[in-house]
Amino acid sequence: MSGSVSRMGELMLPARREFLRDAGLGFGALALASLLGEESRANTSTGASAALALPHHPPKAKRVIWLFMTGAPSQVDTWDYKPELQARNGQSLPGADSQVGFFQTSGKCLASPFAWAQHGSSGTWVSDLFPHLSKHVDDMCFIHSMHLRANNHAPAAMELMCGFSRPGMPSMGAWLDYGLGSMNHDLPSFVVMHERKPRGDDQIWSAGFLPKSHQALAIDARRPVAIDNLALRTGHTLGSQRAELDLLASLNADHAALRPTQADLAARISSFELAYRMQTAAPEAIDLTQESQHTHELYGTADPKCKVFAKQCLTARRLLERGVRFIQIFAGKNAAGDGAVDDVPWDGHNNIETNHRECGLATDRPAAALLADLKSRGMLDDTLVIWGGEFGRTSDSQGGKGRDHNPGGFTIWMAGGGVKPGYHYGSTDPFGYKAVENKVHVNDLHATLLHLLGLNHEQLTYRHNGRNFRLTDVGGHVIDDLIA
């Protein structure tokens, strides 16, 4: 721990900590910076980012969007083609391990019910669930050998996003905001979007023990009001509010002048100014009517099968453009009777075919549109897109047509943001059952992602209850092979 202290330099000195706490990292610090009339963006010499002396090295990615396929897609029905599994449908699965699934599995191979074909110049095999995304395989960097520990949804989602399979730990978006600060004046840095909340709820995107300034703004697709308390009260106008805020600022300034040792009084004054700006900036940022008809069609915002995710992806692109650093969308739509429930739509326990077909229709087109849109705007180079769920599924069947949970081997892909395009890393065994070659643990993935964002995962620490915590706990290796 003492090693970390010296590596972290000023951050861990008590006086500096006191300052940061009083200034309220993130927004508060930004507010302080803007109060002083300075530009507030990451890498400047003011505010929290400068105090943290971060990033540690030049980043390849500035933004992340994680398309979280809630409920866990099956690797062998999406991106991990296994001819051996296809050929041996109904036969015993070699190495079948009754400890893998969450419930009971048959030990018998279940061939993928989908049609497979090769795509792109990389010749990547993709099932017919993704007619749109398959056009982008040459931009994708696949990890076929992901694995983690937890074998149920909520703990695994926490493990994938926070590095620990129990609640109370900060998620990656919060860590990034803590480490890098904000890139914008008037929007939060970390945004989560969901329809039905995923199983595990807010614990998956928690700021944990980090200051609350790093918590996510969660946008619930079911609610008419996306962000709380943005709307002016009845009878109020921006003009009348401005008059009040001017009065407030002068009174608060008088109050603060008498208390010169209290830095956060000034931060609070400017937080009202920031809030004032957010009232117009945030609604503008999520206003999809400003997008062209062509863009709406590209994403499929009118397609009843995928319109929810389409609107979320399009909103996300607008937010990314405006300096939001980390966005996570929980996605999927299950069919009746496939064994999944709304909070884990990809969870095809009873019928992998009907379940994944429906989830594919709900996610394929918008995700592909997002890739195309980011690329056409030149944003894909420094925006990291990640597609994946909390674990994979068993190669043997559950109840004949379904698949059970499998944290032992699964596929995620990334695109843009400094990863190798059209690249495949690691592999599962010939049945797609367990990761065997170049295995990538969640800690390794996090270490690599932080590296792409300019952060050293061993140096990004926060002291809590007597210990310096990391996103990567005590593990994690940066996988250089993934980096372009």
Place this chain on the structure above:
Amino acid sequence: MERRTASRPAPIRRRAFFGLLSAGLLVGMVGSSLATASPTPEQVAFFETKIRPVLAQHCYQCHSAEALRAGKLKASLLVDSRAGMAKGGESGAAVVPGNREESLLVAALKYEGFEMPPAGKLPDEVIADFETWIDMGAPDPRDEPLASIDERTIDLEEGRQHWSYRRLAPVSTPDVKTAGWVKNDIDRFVLAKQEAAGIAPAPEAAKATLARRVFFDLTGLPPAPDELELFLEDGSPDAYEKLVDRLLASPRFGERQARHWLDTVRFGESGGYEFDGDRPGAHHYRDWVIKALNADLPYDEFLRMQVAGDLIKPGDYDATAATGFLVAGPYPGQVTAKTVEPIRYDQLDDMVATLGSSVLGMTLGCARCHDHKYDPIGHRDYYAMIACLGKAVQRDADIDPDPATTKQRRDAWLAERAPAAAKFERFQREELPGRLARWLAADAAAQQSAGWLALDPETFKATKATLLEEADDTVSASGKLEADDTYVITFRTHQRGIAGLRLEGLASPSAPGGGPGAGKDGGFRLSTVKVTAAPLVAAADRKPVTPKLSALATTFEDPGFEFAKALDGDGATGWSTSGQPGREQAAVMAFDQPVGFDAGTLLTVELKFEGKEHGLARVRLAASDNPVRAGLGGASAPQAAREVAALLDAARAGGRDPATGPEAAELLRWFSRLDKPAAEVRDALAAIDAKEPKPDLLKVYAAGNGGWVITGNSQAVKSGSQDVFVLARGEVGRKKGKAEAGFVLATIATDVAEQRLLSAPDSQPLSDPRLGLASFLTDVPQGAGPLAARVIVNRLWHHHFGRGIVATPNDLGTQGDPATHPELLEWLANRIVENRWSLKSIHRLIVTSATYRQSGAVSEAGRVKDPDNKLLWHRKPTRLEGESIRDALLAVAGTLDATMYGRAGLDVKAPRRSIYLNVKRSEPIGFLQVFDQPEPVQPVGARGVATVPTQALTMMNSPFVRSAAESLAKRVRTTLAIPPTDPSGTAVIDACFTAALARQPSETERAKFAGLLAAREQAAKGDAAGRQAALADVCHLIFCLNEFVYVD
């Protein structure tokens, strides 16, 4: 991106490698690699279920790394690793894979040469398992190296030298120069340091400032204007001390201080994880904390109850509720056989880590996998501590919160019942025999002619439909009339030799098709009939019987859907009568053996209507001793008379008095339907009996001893053992032997043996080590009492100054912050012990000190020499916690509902204090969350204080704050009696300031607000609502002031 792709060689396709191999070869590779390189999952399963538990239970005590460390190792043999087994002990290899003859372990188990385990030979089947396992090649996944654990030897003596682990020592107060400033001894410690640094303390704060500070600190609420006035007008020298005493005695004190404690014990009212299931009885713990703090329950008792209240006072409401502490942490909502054990160890970890942080200021959780890297907390200590908690699990206890009242109510009821009971007995004794005799003579014979006995339903229930009893002993279906229903109807009878039943499906005007079926066309399909006869009075020779049924006759049946099909036990076939809407149908069935027990029978008739057809709309059943003769349409007699006759016969045959003998109750039951005086006396008693008071049981979410509780799982999972094992690296798969109960050795006095703290005064072991743990925590001479005292006084200091004497209240270990005033901390720790652990006495000491009463005035010396104010030379403003901001808004608005205890729900608009809002882990309350409410999953000692624009948005725009502003405006205008259409004037501004900020505005402030108010009122042009809104705007802006949320 495309450019880069083009310039890159073809991407690597690792999977293509597999594509070149033939399928057969591949499968062979996979199979063989699994067999040779490591044990197969089946082999591991065998080892884990059959071998390891036996080794752990019977051998590790003397043959493991743990035994080695404890100096208990025998014969230099270690059997807790594969390497140890192969190496063997003094006599040679314990296990030779594949060769049971040469494996000394087998010989020892068989008591051939050695006799192991010494306590007694293991069962033959266990020994056979070991032979099977050795034949398999002794597959063993325990691959840790022989000196298995990466040990850090803790130097206990050195560890104990850290200040917080030392025994409590007396402290003398330092001398100071400016003794006149000193109000109590706290000030001597603080002033001595300031004088040494050349800093002078700030003067005492103005009375109003002090009032607002101490009100918020002690009660979490601002002073109400009348309370403020009372204090400001009290000119006596101890006016402030009197105020402090009033506040310490206020019920609001416990509500405020409980919130601090709940932070440190990760209190929540739901399970977290998946589903986040509610714990409706969890708030009893919170209520208990409030009550205990208000009552100034001594802190040692406060802790003892939380750790072991259920054992100390079983069944007591307060003691039970207190144990909510142990089980307040998150717990998964889905548990299967595969996850139950790791989840149990996570739960124990949550308990012990919380105990460590909240009570001991120790990071005990760090020793789960290995010895603590910095503090003297051994891996062994961790498992000793969780072994103390090994039996504790969560439960919903049914508790009577007020047994005294329950007893009073019961006594009152018994007194009321006595005369009716006496009357009843007198009737039975004196009148009943005569009435029965008269009835027998007059009416009994008339009842004997009918062939059927109409059965009077006792209970009736359907899976879907609502069943109701009607006249004529019929049961009719209403409500959800759907296909695939099941009716269960029961009857009591004292008839013997019942040989069959008649089932009638009656017309029903209320059914869609008029009956007999509940379908639109009057259709039904009865798929299965099951009859069970059970004895009313259990006896060894009376076993329930299920007679086989056969069809005797029916009024009508569809071809292929005969009545016999309802009796064939096949749910897919059944009896139906199509095209007969509105017509009554009947069917008679015979039993293969007559039924009827000698002390009465409970007949259960189950009618299943499986498939797509409906059930019957209205049914009636009758019984007969000769169903063939009674016939399909035969007459039926009502049940009561026949039952009375049967009971009289039974009594007479046994030579008993029917009116007072064992038949009496049943006899009266039936006879009262025939005889008015009997009914009256029986009903009178029944009416009182129905009022029998029941205790108002509460479901209390608490800890208790038991097997592991498995909740919310979709599979049957057996509850687990209560044993706790030491886990290498914290992994459930790497058990190192049973963990013995004990404590963190560094917190025990050097001359005290650990086991003594687990023993009763008579040296017998305590019934449960949890009791030992409960006393150990506050045992000053022998146990962790000194540490617990330091931790709690530091917490109280933290809450009154915004920073503890140690700034890391959850960690007083070597990695915690150093104390700014170590002697003061020690002095306070001594005080709380001397004051019999009274928390209020320490609060009082702190808030009446001159240190606490300082103003915020900034001195140049202080600013230069101690910019962080560590020496406490002035008072820094502190921001209110979210709960206090919300409570203050409600209080100032005059809408606060002061009701105590219970659940106030999840709606921020509920007018209750914030502590009563539910803590649902997946649904934090936005208002509180935005103001830094911590996540209720880990102990939090010092909350973060962030400043974010969402707080400003909340204050500016949220309906909750606006509504408080409107309420205050209304209140002020009403109090000052200003007519709705009149201008408000400046008096209202003064009143709003006093309510919200406990002071009058300055001239400048008054002028500024008056300007705003005048402009807004002018715009309203005499409109009453507009004027009111203008005043609300003023109130709203006052709420937005920094001063409203920062307390000087």
